[in-house]
Structure formats: C-alpha cells, structure tokens
Amino acid sequence: MQQNTQPSYMCINTCPNGTNQQHTAAENMGLYSSSRGPLASALLLCFCMLLLGVHGGSRRLYIVYLGDVKHGHPNDVIASHHDLLSNVLGSMEDSLASMIHNYKHGFSGFAAMLTEDQAKQLAESPEVISVEPSRSYTATTTRSWDFLGLGYQTPGDLLREGRYGEDIIIGVIDSGIWPESRSFSDQGYGPVPSRWRGKCEVGQSWDGNNCSRKIIGARFYSAGIDEEVLKADYLSARDGMSGHGTHTASTAAGSVVEGASFHGLAAGVARGGAPHARIAVYKSLWGPRAQGNSATILAAIDHAIHDGVDVLSLSISGGGPDDKNSFGMLHAVKKGIAVVCSAGNDGPRPQTVGNTAPWVITVAASTIDRSFPTVITLGNKQQIAGQSLYYQDKNSARSSFRTLTTGVGDLSCTEEALNGTDLKGKTVMCFPQDRKLALTPLWEFQSALQNVRKAGGSGLVFAQYTTDILENTANCGGIACVLVDLDTGYQILEYMGSASSPVAKIEPARSFTSKEILAPKVAAFSSRGPSIYNADVIKPDIAAPGANILAATGNSYMLASGTSMAAPHVSGIVALLKALYPQWSPAALKSAIITTASVTDEHGMPILANGLPRKIADPFDFGGGHINPNRAADPGLIYDIDPNDYNIFSCIMKRSASCNTTVMPGHLLNLPSISVPDLRYPVTVSRTVTNVGEVDAVYHIAIESPVGVRMEVEPSVLVFNAANKVQTFKVKLSPMWMFQGDYTFGSLTWYNDQRTVRIPVAARITIHDFFADVA
Template sequence: MDSRTAFRSALLLLVTLLPLSANASSKLYIVYMGEKKHDDPSVVTASHHDMLTSVFGSKDEALRSIVYSYKHGFSGFAAMLTESQAETIAKFPEVVTVKPNIFHETHTTRSWDFLDLHHNRQPAQQPGLLKKAKYGEDVIVGVIDTGIWPESRSFDDNGYGPVPARWKGKCQTGQDFNATSCNRKIIGARWYGLGISDEVLNNNYKSPRDIDGHGTHVASTVAGGEVQGVSYGGLGMGVARGGAPRARLSIYKVCWLGGNCPEAAVLAAIDDAIYDGVDVLSLSLGGAGQELPGTLHAVQRGISVVFAGMNDGPVPQTVSNTLPWVTTVAASTIDRSFPTLISLGNKEKLVGQSLHYNASVISGDFKGLVYAGSGKIVLCYQPAAANSMPPPQALPIAINLTIMAGAKGLIFAQYTTNLLDFLPLCKGVMPCVVVDFEIAHRIASYWRSDKGNAVVKVSPAMTVVGKGVLSPRVASFSSRGPSLLFPSILKPDIAAPGVSILAAEGDSYAFNSGTSMACPHVSAVTALLKSVHPDWSPAMIKSAIVTTASVTDRFGMPIQAEAVPRKLADPFDFGGGHIDPDRAVDPGLVYDVDAREYNKFFNCTLGYVDGCESYYLNLNLPSIAVPNLKDHVMLRRTVTNVGPVEAIYHLVVEAPAGIDVSVEPSVINFTQSGSKMATFMVTFTTRQRVQGGYTFGSLTWSNGSTHSVRIPIAVRTVIQDFVADTA
C-alpha cells in the first residue's frame, strides 16, 4: 500500500525476460536441488552446467541458458528452458522441484518512540533493549528490495568502526554506483539484472542504486542512523532513525520497474546473503506461498528471516509468506495524525487528515464547494463498490482528475482516513484532504442547503502525537489469516507500525504505508535481540517477539482492527499481538524449533511424506491453529526456560468459544525438574458437533510477576470439510 501500488499492475506488463536462445518458447525456470553436495561453490556450479549440457546436448547452449547458479546456501539454478526441457530436468533424481519463475511485489520519526525504543543521546541514561543491544552494533541486516540511495543522510558512516571481519560480501559497482558508494554503514551491495529485458533495465539504474525509493525507505527504517530535524514540510518533525541504528546494512537489489521482483533473482540474493554472512534478512516482498526454499537454508544457518504479510486486507485468507520458519508481519497504526481544519461558509468547523503544509498554495479566502469544477474545492467519494477500502488507484485518479479540471482543492471521502500516501501528488498544486463518510455527509448537506453559494476553506495540517490518537490499530489494508496454503500454521505472526511511516527516500524523507513498512520494524527488533542473545536460534527470537506482544492499546483497551465494521483484533489480524521490543528481550520462556525439523514440513508441501497434519499441529510454534476440529485433538508443545534457573509457571487459558481446553501439566516447576525444557500436552474438545467458524483464545504461562508468556489460539469446528467457514 505504498504510494506506487497504483502503477505496479500496469508496470508489471512491461517486465519481460530476455530470450536466451533462438527458441521463442523458452522461459525462465527455477530448478531447486536442495542442500548442496559440495562446499566448493565452483563444483556446485559445474554440476549445474553438466546437467544442462546433458539436456541441451551442447555445453555452449547450456552456458547460454543459465541465468543464476545457486551455490552457497543451497543448490539449484535458474535457466531459460522449454517446457519439454523443464520436464526432462524434473526427472533427474537430484532435482527437488522445477517451476516457472514468478514475480513478487514490494508491499520514521515517531514509530520507534511509539514502540518505547527511545533513543537517548546519553547512552548511560538509555533504558531497555536499545542499550542492552548496543543499538544493534555490528549486527548485519540484509535488505532484499529495490536497492539503496547511498547518499541519504541516514546512511552516514561517521563514528562506525571497521567492517566486521566475518563479513564476506562485496560492493558491486554499476551505473552511478561505485566502490565509494559503500561505506562502514552500507557494507555490501549487489544487484541482479540477469534475465531482465533491456527495456526494463534501461528505465532503471543498472546497479544497486534505488530509482524506486522503496528499498531505501525500508533500509533506513531498519538501521538508519540518527538524523536530526527530519520532516515532510514541517509535518512529523523529529529525529529520523532506524530501530537498530548501529547495525550494518547489506543491500540486494532484486526489484525492478516499480517493485516487481523475479523469484529467480530473489533466490540468488538469498543464496549470496547466506555466503556474505548476514544475521537477519528483511524482505518487504509479497506473493510467496510455499516458494522461496532458500529461506529454509538461511534459517538453518541461523539467519532470521522476516517477511511482509501483504496488503490485501481486510479480506480473510489473504496473508502471504506463511512458511513456519519465517516471521510474517501485519501492519498497524501509530499515535500520530495530521488533522486539517475544514471551515465551511456556515461557520461549521470540521476535521480531516492531510499532508497539506504550504499555505501559499491556496489563499486564506474561502473557495466555492462543488462536486466538480474549475477554481473550486471538489468533494469526491471513494467508489461505491469499495465497501471497505478504496481501490489503491481511486485517490490518485481523483487527484489527477481534480488537478486537470483546474480545481483549487480536493476533499476525498473514504472509509479510513489514515492512509495518506498519495497526498504528496497534490504538493505545490492544491490542498488535498481525506475525510470519513460522516464528515463528508455534513459537508454535502451544507452544499445542498446552499447550492451555488457554498464555500469552504482548508487550513494547513498540524501534527498531533500521543494518547489523543487511538492506537495501535491493525491497518485496514493489512492482509488477514488464516493461511490459504497452510491453515495449521497461524499467520500473521506479529503486527508492527506500517501506516504513514516517515523514512528516507532518495535525498529526502517521505511517508509510506504498507506491510512493507511494518516488516523492517520487526527486522530491526530481531537484529537487536540477536545482539543481546547471539546464541538464540531464529525460532527463539521469533517466539520472544510473539509471546511478549501486546493485545491492548495505549488506553488498556483491546486492540481494534480496521474492517467493515471495525472489530476487536484477533490472531488472524495480528498474530500474537502488537510488537513490544522491551518485553521481547526477556521473555522468560521460548518455543524453540530445531531448524532441521522444518525439513519434514518442506517435504510435506511436496507430498513426499505421510502424517503431515499431525506434524503441522505439533510443530513447536508460538501459536496454535486447529482448522478442522471434528471431535477432539491432542497436540504437544515444549518451552525452554531462558529466564531465572529457578522458576514456577502457572497456566492461564482463555478458551475459544465452544471449545473445552485441557492442558497437562498446568504447572511447570523448573526448580524441581533441573531441566531447562518442559513439554505439555493440550487437548481441544468441541462441546457440540456444529459446522462453525474460527473462534479464538490464548494459552499463557505466567510466573506471577515478571514473565507472562502468551501464545494465540485459533480453532474451527467442522463436520464436513467442504463446507468449512473461514470467517
């Protein structure tokens, strides 16, 4: 839902692959071969060439066909093949999968303070996670996105020490990007243009440089350094910084022409990132289901992988990137708004939201109010068919038509008023204001009562921060569960700020919204946790984030989710809840998973093994989803004590409606067992045989004082699977 979404569907049509052979029917296929059999990357690549040579009958043809060789973290390649050639390769015993390349899409001065990660300029006075993590010092975050604008002030390396000795990456040069574009902050940069047409490449920088701005925005949100006095025309004034401001960045540019990202390139970037030595991978990309097996190899090497959950909400079953070993992020609002005073000719004062800050654009006089017209302020409604969120293109189309008509301003009515990403299109031309339908109705009523004479005045916006703004709320656009592909895996995992995030874009700073903006918030917290707990596995870090999340807002009320109508948020909206960084550093207990356990999950997705449903339910995740409870089911979880050695935890269960929940044992006593691990069994029993929808609850282990370890539960009772309800 960032400001480029409206144009991407059209731009996608322009993305074409270079035909690498004379055969017009060739297209790019991805061949995945699992764990690499040799430590020497050149030997792995040679095996790929040999396989292709046996298919093409010519080594030269084989070399011309290959686009990427995956040789560091796993084995595989991307090559231009005909359908017949792809089918032949799929029969090789060492080949796991062969599939066509697809495209993924790319989906702050206040947000970190909102999360209580305050950056005190006197470190001795700095409380909480930031101080413990030394601001993310020398943790390496890989950002797979649209590239980087290295001259941004957010990436100044002043005060940084030498690049960590363990780093094996490189600074790949190219158009307007030389070796000095990297520094001690941006320690690595690569770009992936193979297999992309000249038409597309010619409209982009052939280098890691970011023409889109999305990747720069994401990178600065993760690990941008402190920049004083950042604002958008005076709005949102404050200190811009990333959540892990002392972390290092490695950039992997895989997205071209407005954010469309070939999967072949994404896999190549993951493979390189494993070799380079990143600690965290942040991917604000969407469209992946059981795809991207490279992420499994990254996690098995101790790399935490964080994904955006997509922007197709509030419709159920739209969440993407739902593999169990990654952290999937929903988007939420923060406690900042930009109210704009709308004065009517009848002396009524109303309020909308705007990024209009330039009073010189429009005089202080009242302007005529119409539904359309030159020299007037236009009142416009979102399309009637958009009964929840307006289509992404609705507001920019209205803005462009209004400007073309010679209007002096736009008041646009839509369901939610906090999505302001497109309003910069009005910059320097006219004020544009977003209002809800109630305000629009009052404006329209005034216009009808005084046709021909109705006038209105729009004042510059203000910045309001703090408890006067109801927050957080799950953003309306944030994709919702359950997972369509893996309903036994509860997704999303966590919610984080993703609405009107002010961060670097080119040489300046801009507001963007989307799960793309929420993802780097979780990536940054992950980096901080890795700094404090370098021996923790990716599963332990994910568990700490999920089990310590908040389910209440700043007023102590249950967090709401923007939908039609607005409702209380449930696990399909925000997973474990809203991220709470300072609590995550000391979770008490964690749900760990041996990364090798994920291999069975992957084999289940390929249909290679039996007993998968039981395996899904018993995978030791910090959540429970039972999508087809017909009578009763028993499942297992294991917690690991990472708090005080002597501890007693008591169980608190919030049972889903209509479900009986029993847990054995109900007390865990680490003082008696002498072990750091404890296993418990959970039994769900439906009270009546009905065809129901999902109901929600939670299971919490509490030591009564410092630790409360909560996991979300989602259960659906069914009689016959084919009429199950996802609501």
C-alpha cells in the same frame, strides 16, 4: 422536516485536532441501527450537522479525569460522562458534538472540545478530579520507535542492552538504496566485521566508494526483469524511482539524523530500530513499482546466506505453498538467519496474508499515536478535520475560500462523471465508486485527482472508509487535497445542500501526536489470515507500525504506509535481540516477540482492527499481538524449534512427489501458537518451552478457550531449575458443538510473578460427513 424518533445512523465526530472516534453514545440513546434506509440516511446528515454545529467561544481539546470506573458496564460509564457534560453544555446534542474520546475501562474520563469557561465550570463539579488541556507531544524519530518504547534519548532496556544493534548485519532484499542519504552515514563506525564475506558490486552510478562502514555490501539482480522496467532504473544497487528500499533500510537500521521531516511534518530525529547495525543491500526489485521475481529474490537470499548476514528483511508480498522463495528462506533459517517478511497489503479481506511459511516472521501493519489533521473550513464557519500530507504555505491562494462543488453524477469524479465540467478555481467533493468497500483502491484517489486537475480544480476532498494511507496526498500537483471518512463526507454534502453558494478552505496539514489517539490499531490495508494454504499455522505472526512512517528516500524523507514499512520495524528489533542473545535461534527470537506481544493499548482497551466494521483484533489480524520490544528482551520462556523439524512440513510447501505422504501438520510444530482448522474430534498437541529467565522458576497456566472448544493443559504447573531447563506440556482441544463452525480464538498463558508468556490459539469445528451425522 419529517422527524423520526429512531433514525438509523452512525455519526463520526471529527474535530480540528484530527482525532476520529465513533460516537458509541448514540448507540446508548437507541439512535443506531445496522440498517440504513433512504430516510435514515437523510436524517443522518441532518443530525450530524446538528451535532457538529458551531458554538460560541474558542474551543480546544481538554481531558476530563474522573478517577476509577464507578459503573459496571462501559455503556453506563459513557452515559455518566454525557450526563455530566450535558449539565455544562446545556443539552445532550451539544455533549455528543463535543465529546471526542470516552475512557471507560481502566479509568473514567473523557476528552472533549470545550471553551475555557466550560472547562472551568466542569472543574468545579465535585466528581471531577482534573480538567487539563490536551498536550501535543513532539514527534521524535519516525515516532514509531518512541511509540514502541525505544526512544533514542531515553532508550528502553532492549535498545541499550542490545547495544543499538552494533555490528549486527541486516540484509535488505528490496529495490536498492540511496547511499548518500544522511541515514546511512558511517561516522563513528568501526571496521567492517571480519566475518563479513560479501562484496560491493559496481554498476551504473555506483562505485566502490558508495559502500562504507555502514553499507558494507551491495549486490543487484536483474535477470528476468522486463527491459522497459530496467530502463527506468539504475543498473546497480542504487535505489531508483520507487525509493522503497531506501525507506525500508533506514527504518530497520538507519543512523541517527537530527531535524528530519517531510516538509515540516513529522519533524524530529530519524533513525532505524537498530541504528548501529550494518546494512547489506540486495537489489531485487526494479522500476517505479518495485517489481521483481522469484529468481532475483532467491539469488539475493542465496548470496545473503553466503555473505554472513544475521537478519534478512523482505518487504515483499507472497506466500503459500507456491511461494518460490520459501525454501530459500528455510535455508537461511537453517543457517541461523532470522527472516522477516511483510504480510501483504490486501486487507481487510480474510485469507489474503502472504509469506505464510512457519519459519519466517510475518508482519502485519499497525497505526501509531500520530495523525496529520488538515482542517476544512466551510462557509458556515464549521471546521471539519480530514487527514492529509498537504504542506503548501498557509498564506498561498490555495488556502483561501473556494467554491465547493461535487464530482457530479455518482460523485465519484470519474472522467465520465465529470464529462468536461469546468472546475476552474473550485474545490471538488468526491466519493469512491463503491462506498461499501472497507478499503478504497488507491487508484481511485489518483484517478479522481487527475480528473479534477484536468478540469481546472484547485482542491480535492476525497471521502473513503479509512484514512490509514496518506502518501498519495503528499504531492497533489499544485492543488490542495485531503482525505475524510465517509460520514464526514456526508456531512459536507449536507452543508452543500443547505448553502446557496457553498465554499470551503483547506489548510495545510499539521503533525499531531498524543497518547489520547487510540493506538495501535491494525491498519485496514494489512492482509489478514487465515492462510488459504497453511491454515494450521497462524499468520501473520505479529503487528508493528506501518501507517504513515517517516524514513529516508533519496536525499530527503517521506511518509509511507504498508506492511513493507512494518516488516523493517521487526527486522530492527530482531537485530537488537540478536545482539543481546547471539546464540538464540531464529525460532527463539520469533518466540520472544510473539509471546510478549500486547493485545491491549496503553489505556487497557483491546487493540482494534480497522475494517468494515471495525472490530477487536484477533490472531488472524495480528498473530500474537502488537510488538513490545522491551518485554521481548526478557521473555522468560521460549518455544524453540530445531530447523530440521521444518523438513517434513516443507514437503507441503514443495509439493514434491518424493515427499513422504504422512507430512507433519503445522500445528504439531513447536510454534508459539496453535491453529487447528479441522477440529472434528479431540486433538492433542505438544509444546516444549525452554527457560531463559531465572534458573529457579515456577509457571502456572491460564487458559482462555476458543468459543465452542474445551482446552485442557497437562501439566498445569511447570517447574524449572538447573537440572530441568526444558519442559514439555500437552494441550487437548475438544469440540463442544456438533455443527460446522467458524474460527474462534483463545490463548494459553504461562505466568508467574514476573512474566506472562502468551500464545494465540485458533480452532474451527468441522463435520466430516455432515449429512451422515444429521441422518
């Protein structure tokens, strides 16, 4: 075979434990280039096969700990890891194939697939502190609550001090609810709060007995919904075919349920973030696709304001000045109701974020430290891990070796590509029609599945850029199905090209939870900012778990993904905060969440955003960062807003001729963020903070200026005491460049020995009259 000293490739090492990690060591060796030609692509396949070759002995995942980082640059740390591992395994190629993770920032170490003898040999090296098998952590709840530090058995400060959300009322505007689910048991609940003014509206398969001390109210709104859609649903508050509303309601406020799982996957204790909160149901979405309209949603908001909810949770896409729900949400906020909305599922493309009104909390979706590895064993005994919710019995015929073939033609498994091909008893390898997309449309997998089943196939391996969304693999109609990333797909193709009779076996998925999984990451599907219409308000506001979340649906439990799953996580946390601080305004609650968010993971590494390519997350991916509930319970300072201040800004939203033409730009609102999308000249904004911590406190400023922008803060020290609980400071942003730029990002952080209070900053330098300036 023709050789090349610098092939262009990026190889993804995939292992039976289900973790996927880009091999940045390949970059250090000069083996990676951003371009990929035909020869380079061929070499990629060959070299990846070499890296993933099968070694003798049974291997498992080990964690090798080396102590403090002893090298200045992360690449040097990675190189030292490979030098050490190569000495044991015998070659750099074997080291690359074995390595899963490199720990190179807060501490030094790595995770690798090793035999027991290799692990013992490594442990004898003088620079190695310990070598231990990687431990699986049993999933408890949807796992997301433990991941966020709100475990039920060992509750964090917020869960305990917020009394588990006791008697807080969460209004869920969605597709209804399945009241018989164990997640809505009212056992142990006291009387319905006397301030509740709602009703239990009867309808099809729903009578007064379906409300309880847990589900304290139920309404439904069908006006303007297509009759055919209504025929496929219950004309009542009962959740129909989608299960969407049941899932979101149980995520926000589901009661504690032991032994929940999806066919044994993600087994543990299912519950909501505020498990003792009450639920008010407002069914506004209908049919299998959970469709609604502005009329139904506004009616639900209107009733919710009347009924006395404390929090409104809307997993509904929308936003911008033409979002007909925004003014309804503003009225809710003026009544002291915190409104939480999903950001949308149109990522990773920029300018796709919805629900961009500054008075709502807009939530992006993130991944958690759990995966569902599904092992694919090839005929050469090579094992590759994909991701799936395929749960059939391991002893079934579907788990045996089957002939492995491709979707022929362009490999996309379209009806035209298969063209009547007989796939009886075969496992089929399929690719999306456009392999350059960072997020393959969900319908492509479904289409490929349908076509493979129609042709008699017994298995489907579908390659796509991201495996963030798995629920489509939960029921593949009797055939084994699994998702793999594109590079893994190419590796499988290479095997198929080298084998005379390629075969593969797909095993059922397993649940794998480990702190060694790099999480959180912003999910690829999560919509991104900036807002097309309101770029002077950073959106989304916050990120929360939204990928493969276990929650109730009907009488069972399912795993689902989307910002629809992320929003109720925040709704539950807001309910806990409301119980802890009943007098706080919606703006104060929002501020506490944003200013205490995390921008690094548990290993101290910057949170990444899945996309093409992956990158370090910025405020248009996750706003202030990833939600940190226990820190939000003690924010120190809050950025509060008088709801009447939104009135001027809302003229932009209403587009009303009666609005004053001198409306307030969003960056002049007292938001816990700053965005200046048109920075031509120096701009000064004011922010006011209220001390909610110790009475006597001193905070200092830390400034991280956006690239190309000079930021100055006056004063640089804030002193609080009994007589001065509120302080105002000014921020001056000045462009340092004289040419049009893209958005750059920074932050402002007030800090003392106990707390840090951070807000994100975005700015874009513009030139109003470019040609005049050039002249």
